[in-house]
Amino acid sequence: MAHSQLPQYKQNFLESCVSAGALKFGTFTLKSGRQSPYFFNAGLFHRALLLKSISTAFAHTLHNYTSSTPDFNFDVLFGPAYKGIPLAATTVDKLADLDEKKWGDVSYSFNRKEKKDHGEGGNIVGASLKGQKVVIVDDVITAGTAIREAIDIIKREGGELVGIVVAFDRLEKTPAKEGEDEAASRGSAIGEVRRQYGIPVLSILTLDDVVDYLKGLGTEEDVTRLEEYRAKYRASD
Ligand SMILES: O=P(O)(O)OC[C@H]1O[C@H](OP(=O)(O)OP(=O)(O)O)[C@H](O)[C@@H]1O
Numbered sequence: 001m002a003h004s005q006l007p008q009y010k011q012n013f014l015e016s017c018v019s020a021g022a023l024k025f026g027t028f029t030l031k032s033g034r035q036s037p038y039f040f041n042a043g044l045f046h047r048a049l050l051l052k053s054i055s056t057a058f059a060h061t062l063h064n065y066t067s068s069t070p071d072f073n074f075d076v077l078f079g080p081a082y083k084g085i086p087l088a089a090t091t092v093d094k095l096a097d098l099d100e101k102k103w104g105d106v107s108y109s110f111n112r113k114e115k116k117d118h119g120e121g122g123n124i125v126g127a128s129l130k131g132q133k134v135v136i137v138d139d140v141i142t143a144g145t146a147i148r149e150a151i152d153i154i155k156r157e158g159g160e161l162v163g164i165v166v167a168f169d170r171l172e173k174t175p176a177k178e179g180e181d182e183a184a185s186r187g188s189a190i191g192e193v194r195r196q197y198g199i200p201v202l203s204i205l206t207l208d209d210v211v212d213y214l215k216g217l218g219t220e221e222d223v224t225r226l227e228e229y230r231a232k233y234r235a236s237d
């Protein structure tokens, strides 16, 4: 597959999505309750080379952003439980491979979904977030519930949220609030977080990349359903 318009690490990641079967077509209920004709399952990047591909893509995304925005820097990558955990840990490793001098001291950290009362105890595993500049690394943001929970944890732990990077931006509008028309134009959860916190929210791939480059993946019917879904739920920002 040659997608000359995309940087090499994105092409590699797209190919890994195919080889992992991480993009599925069908009917899926999302965390928000929305019914989606496709699903991105980051849990399937468990084989060594697939994990290497997704962590390398995350590392490039962060490294490239810091190269173009020299004021942007961070101490800790925070991976929200569960799927964010291996992503944050392996991305730290790949950042050190890219530039050991620049990234050799970056740490990772993640939350427990349930508090531990024995041993070392607590909710956080890995680096303390206190007084640290923190970037969240996660698989996907749809309605923004999971990312807002992660933001709350970082605040509670005394960290400073400086950015977010996700594998896949679904480019979706937020769910309608009570009394709102589901069909009305609205912005995305990613856009809301960007505006509210004034931080960069980066992604390796977006739904547009997938529709453009992976049309051959699904049947014609799957692709049509995906395009209809995109037309219905695409965010205005
Ligand atoms: O933007 P949202 O509407 O919140 O949905 C997206 C999030 O939901 C899922 O995680 P989940 O909380 O199910 O946890 P998991 O990592 O344990 O699968 C998914 O992995 C995203 O992180």
Ligand SMILES: O=C(O)c1cc(=O)[nH]c(=O)[nH]1
Pocket (backbone or CB within 6 Å): 029, 030, 031, 032, 038, 039, 040, 041, 042, 139, 140, 141, 142, 143
């Ligand atoms: O919105 C979600 O729950 C969701 C969407 C998606 O594509 N992948 C995922 O893991 N969760």
